[in-house]
Amino acid sequence: MYPAEFDYHAPTALADALHLLQGHDGTVKVLAGGQSLLPLMKLRLADASTLVDIGRIAELRGIREDGDAVVIGATTTYRDILDSAVVGRRVPLLVDTVRQIGDMQVRSRGTIGGSLAHADPGGDLPATILAVDAQMTAAGSGGTRTIAARDFFTGMLTTSLNEGEVLTSVRLPALDQARTGSAYLKHRHPASGYAVVGVAAIVRLAADGTCQEARVGVTGAGSQAMRAGGVESALQGKALDDATLADAASHAAEGLDLLSDPYASAEFRGHLAQVLTRRALAAAVARARGGPGA
Amino acid sequence: MAVTRLFGSSVKRREDPRLITGRAMYTDDVKLPGMAYMAILRSPYAHARITRLDTSRASKQPGVLAVYTGKDIDGKLNPMPCAWLPKDSDLKVPPYRALALDTVRFTGDGVAAVVATSAYIAHDALDLIDVDYEQLPVVTEQTAAVAAGAPQLHEDAPGNQAMHWRLGGGDVDSAFRDAEVVVRQRIVQQRLVPNAMETRGTVAQWDPGMGELTMYNTSQNPHIARFISSVVTGIPENKIRVIARDVGGGFGSKIPVYPGDMLTAFAARELDRPVKWVETRRENFVATIHGRDHVQEVELAARKDGTVTGLRVKAWANLGAYLSMAAPGVPTWLFGTMVTGCYTIPNFAVDVFGVFTNTTPVDAYRGAGRPEAAFLIERMMDLLAVELKMDPVDLRRKNFISKDAFPYTAASTLQYDSGDYDMTLDKALEAVDYKALRREQEEGRKQGRYLGIGLSTYVEVCGLGPSAAAGAMGFQGGLWEPATVRVLATGKALVYTGTNPHGQGEETTFAQIVGEELGLPIEDIEVIHGDTAQISMGWGTYGSRTTAVGGSAIILAARKVRDKASKLAAHLLEAAPEDIVFDQGRFSVKGSPARAKTIQDIALMANVAWDMPEGMAPGLEESHFYDPVNFTFPFGAHICVVDVDADTGEVHIRRYVAVDDCGLVINPMIVDGQVHGGVAQGIGQALYEGAIYDEGGQLITGSMMDYTVPNSTQIPTIETIRTETPSPVNPLGLKGVGETGTIASTEAVVNAVADALAPFGIHHLEMPMTPERVWRTIEDAKRQSGTTPATPGR
Numbered sequence A: 001m002y003p004a005e006f007d008y009h010a011p012t013a014l015a016d017a018l019h020l021l022q023g024h025d026g027t028v029k030v031l032a033g034g035q036s037l038l039p040l041m042k043l044r045l046a047d048a049s050t051l052v053d054i055g056r057i058a059e060l061r062g063i064r065e066d067g068d069a070v071v072i073g074a075t076t077t078y079r080d081i082l083d084s085a086v087v088g089r090r091v092p093l094l095v096d097t098v099r100q101i102g103d104m105q106v107r108s109r110g111t112i113g114g115s116l117a118h119a120d121p122g123g124d125l126p127a128t129i130l131a132v133d134a135q136m137t138a139a140g141s142g143g144t145r146t147i148a149a150r151d152f153f154t155g156m157l158t159t160s161l162n163e164g165e166v167l168t169s170v171r172l173p174a175l176d177q178a179r180t181g182s183a184y185l186k187h188r189h190p191a192s193g194y195a196v197v198g199v200a201a202i203v204r205l206a207a208d209g210t211c212q213e214a215r216v217g218v219t220g221a222g223s224q225a226m227r228a229g230g231v232e233s234a235l236q237g238k239a240l241d242d243a244t245l246a247d248a249a250s251h252a253a254e255g256l257d258l259l260s261d262p263y264a265s266a267e268f269r270g271h272l273a274q275v276l277t278r279r280a281l282a283a284a285v286a287r288a289r290g291g292p293g294a
Numbered sequence B: 001m002a003v004t005r006l007f008g009s010s011v012k013r014r015e016d017p018r019l020i021t022g023r024a025m026y027t028d029d030v031k032l033p034g035m036a037y038m039a040i041l042r043s044p045y046a047h048a049r050i051t052r053l054d055t056s057r058a059s060k061q062p063g064v065l066a067v068y069t070g071k072d073i074d075g076k077l078n079p080m081p082c083a084w085l086p087k088d089s090d091l092k093v094p095p096y097r098a099l100a101l102d103t104v105r106f107t108g109d110g111v112a113a114v115v116a117t118s119a120y121i122a123h124d125a126l127d128l129i130d131v132d133y134e135q136l137p138v139v140t141e142q143t144a145a146v147a148a149g150a151p152q153l154h155e156d157a158p159g160n161q162a163m164h165w166r167l168g169g170g171d172v173d174s175a176f177r178d179a180e181v182v183v184r185q186r187i188v189q190q191r192l193v194p195n196a197m198e199t200r201g202t203v204a205q206w207d208p209g210m211g212e213l214t215m216y217n218t219s220q221n222p223h224i225a226r227f228i229s230s231v232v233t234g235i236p237e238n239k240i241r242v243i244a245r246d247v248g249g250g251f252g253s254k255i256p257v258y259p260g261d262m263l264t265a266f267a268a269r270e271l272d273r274p275v276k277w278v279e280t281r282r283e284n285f286v287a288t289i290h291g292r293d294h295v296q297e298v299e300l301a302a303r304k305d306g307t308v309t310g311l312r313v314k315a316w317a318n319l320g321a322y323l324s325m326a327a328p329g330v331p332t333w334l335f336g337t338m339v340t341g342c343y344t345i346p347n348f349a350v351d352v353f354g355v356f357t358n359t360t361p362v363d364a365y366r367g368a369g370r371p372e373a374a375f376l377i378e379r380m381m382d383l384l385a386v387e388l389k390m391d392p393v394d395l396r397r398k399n400f401i402s403k404d405a406f407p408y409t410a411a412s413t414l415q416y417d418s419g420d421y422d423m424t425l426d427k428a429l430e431a432v433d434y435k436a437l438r439r440e441q442e443e444g445r446k447q448g449r450y451l452g453i454g455l456s457t458y459v460e461v462c463g464l465g466p467s468a469a470a471g472a473m474g475f476q477g478g479l480w481e482p483a484t485v486r487v488l489a490t491g492k493a494l495v496y497t498g499t500n501p502h503g504q505g506e507e508t509t510f511a512q513i514v515g516e517e518l519g520l521p522i523e524d525i526e527v528i529h530g531d532t533a534q535i536s537m538g539w540g541t542y543g544s545r546t547t548a549v550g551g552s553a554i555i556l557a558a559r560k561v562r563d564k565a566s567k568l569a570a571h572l573l574e575a576a577p578e579d580i581v582f583d584q585g586r587f588s589v590k591g592s593p594a595r596a597k598t599i600q601d602i603a604l605m606a607n608v609a610w611d612m613p614e615g616m617a618p619g620l621e622e623s624h625f626y627d628p629v630n631f632t633f634p635f636g637a638h639i640c641v642v643d644v645d646a647d648t649g650e651v652h653i654r655r656y657v658a659v660d661d662c663g664l665v666i667n668p669m670i671v672d673g674q675v676h677g678g679v680a681q682g683i684g685q686a687l688y689e690g691a692i693y694d695e696g697g698q699l700i701t702g703s704m705m706d707y708t709v710p711n712s713t714q715i716p717t718i719e720t721i722r723t724e725t726p727s728p729v730n731p732l733g734l735k736g737v738g739e740t741g742t743i744a745s746t747e748a749v750v751n752a753v754a755d756a757l758a759p760f761g762i763h764h765l766e767m768p769m770t771p772e773r774v775w776r777t778i779e780d781a782k783r784q785s786g787t788t789p790a791t792p793g794r
């Protein structure tokens, strides 16, 4: 597979990258891990006259704690995240998610920023980013701004990043509070590995064991990842028995613009969203109660 | 010296170090001075007339050396020949041109070829070729293609029928008239994409002085490639050399010679410079043959006690847009002869319709016809067991050909060489603890857990085969093999085989055979294959024939070498030839073991020829041309145990036990490896793989992102057990194991899932059994019956 000809730049400073991205005709593209962009170019489905490789900009890579949150640089790879004790302790849901992405090669090259900026409907991270209520930081010629997860994904393969803007970091509120559990469950596409449906669930219990708060992100099923508001409100204040979880999970596909492909129809995706939501909630509840994997 | 037998030991594969450290020589590794690169423009439509084809923009591109269209090659390259013409079958062979002349008939059909100084320039130039297409109606499915009013592909094949072929034995009509029970099923063998790890390609070099063509080619059978290339290019066969050294898997897809190969040769000669063409993976999906793709209507007649009395099969085989080289043989002889399996079914009839459609040509894919047959009969046996409320084990046993009946002449007239079907079944049942599993199944069902046990007691035909049989079947070639064993003065040996192993491991097993016969260390033996200039002739590697036929030729050649060496030893030791005993590479005189010569001593003396006995020619080299007297019939029992998640439709394979009897085993590790690979592909068909065309004839599963070739995490641990029932057919006593895995496994998995879902009233599922398909089948069954068996967790 032979991509069309392109120019390549690998700046070491963010300012240089932003400069290179200005004033072009939209065929100048950011290159991060290349796991989505390069295959598209080889198939000649994406055309980029110039690539700006942001992989050598030191400030974009790394993981740090910031009070009640963990901040992860955009070019931090999946591998870095899996290797991070901080993430494992404070945002175990992210580890649970990243573990299930692609294969070892993809995890070694792919980046958190690339995944979010690409906004593939079958990407795993969007479900988790939505469930934890993460915040993205983006830099452009006009300065930096933060974008809430809910406002970030705007449709199939589209985000609220502007032309020429670079996603620089992601801030994830920590989940290591008492009586909190989370889980990410996924139905993998058997060929691509992407999420046919992925569900990220976070459950926080009140002292009496009822549901204080539940947050659920669903990816894969629809054209863009969404929070499952119907599920969340159905759990609010409830005692969390199997019947309640199943009942709440039946709202999982509400509001989703369900996708259909030769592997899984819209109907099946909707069905899987419900089953996986029920199972993810059950796992999160078990962890919140201090069960296995708490 | 410790007595170690080479035959039967798990010698590590000698070819692996180079294959797994990037030092192999695949076609794409060949780089010749001045080499140019070819890319092929392929039709984006499944059926269209080319109304304008303008290559001028592409031709003017810097670096582009030539652009060829169908008109440019017309009269210079003959159409691709079909090399299997079944007798009595009214086969139509429409012209299959290397580049379409005016009509394209499948998405991927060649339209033009660009040769340039780099692969990038060649691929860029494809975008600069201007083509106008007038789209024509499309048909991709075979039963639709034979229906009245369907779009027609070829003028000379009315109704898109390429052939009608029949085979039968006994009196099937009266069997059905007298039947106490009849079970019927429509079975679909979906289309598969072989997906060898190495895509196909050719590097062609023209020597104008000698008028010779050298082709490096990804071929399973370089001598056939030489033969066909001479037919297509007009270059005499003795002026063509085909080299296929390392070939990265084939599974049948590298048996045929393809348009791309011939275009590369054509371009090299026209331009008088080496030309390389290597498929991209996307191109491989549409331009290399596909496999299977049958629709079958099957009926099985039986008595109430389970005795099977008759089998009737009607099959529609999708052959694609043109006839690939061996295509007509696969759904006929390689399928129809084996539908009765390992059972004494006295009456059967098979009707096969070969059908043209607007799809990639279909040809042999690992197992080629025999998986379609084994699946059919093993599936039907399970359906009959359900109908009769019999245990599928008991039903099978009742109908097995008994072990005393061998050699057994089946109703197909094939003579099965040897077998013991109860024995392999016993071993498989014991390995899984069948009774305990059935108890667990019963318990589980009460709690909404769906465990399934699937059996496949298969037999297949391989070791292809007697050349006379090849002729009788209409195969336009022979099926014998030559071998040469040459021992050099230093005691090192060269072994030449006409087969062309491409991953199977015969560089090791063939060395084991010769090492065993001559007492040479395996390190001193080189196995040479894949070069028509070095090897006199050969029919290649497919049909699990390489060791059964090629290996037999080698052992017989090695024995001739030993006989000659023994006579020379007698001469040198001044003993009578009959007094020489040979053991572990030493020729000694009976009764006085100190008087001895080693094989190395003899090799030296034979090669310098200073002191040869009267009438003995110099040298230590012998050849043997071996034509087998019969086919071989490997058999066995596979059991697949699955858990089905009725909520999501996911199938989890809990255990997979493969008991295979491929006769005597030269290298158990290699045999296991063949079983593993075959089973993986068979599970692939059952659960994952399937080529899907949309209504317009686009292959929508045309990449690794949407066509699932299972990877190691999707394949369970395969527990292999071997039994060794010698074959009387060949001097090695072996049968062949290259295809047993795919032939045996698919039905084991489907039978397991159908067994798991029996409580829902489900007894058959189509493939691939993806989660959605399983889930839907369950949902439909629930809706139909109005009952819901237990489900967990709710």
Ligand SMILES: Cc1cc2nc3c(=O)[nH]c(=O)nc-3n(C[C@H](O)[C@H](O)[C@H](O)COP(=O)(O)OP(=O)(O)OC[C@H]3O[C@@H](n4cnc5c(N)ncnc54)[C@H](O)[C@@H]3O)c2cc1C
Residues within 6 Å of the ligand: A029, A030, A031, A032, A033, A034, A035, A036, A037, A038, A039, A054, A074, A075, A100, A101, A102, A103, A106, A109, A110, A111, A112, A113, A114, A115, A116, A117, A118, A120, A122, A123, A124, A125, A161, A165, A166, A167, A168, A192, A193, A194, A195
């Ligand atoms: C075989 C395979 C399997 C995969 N399986 C999965 C899976 O199971 N789950 C899953 O979620 N993903 C999967 N992926 C996709 C993988 O996660 C990608 O790595 C990821 O989606 C993109 O990250 P990247 O760093 O490779 O981005 P790139 O491919 O480099 O870029 C992707 C896009 O994002 C833009 N971009 C990248 N970084 C930034 C930035 N910081 N700011 C602005 N724009 C940016 C690029 O311009 C480009 O348009 C798979 C990929 C492959 C090849």
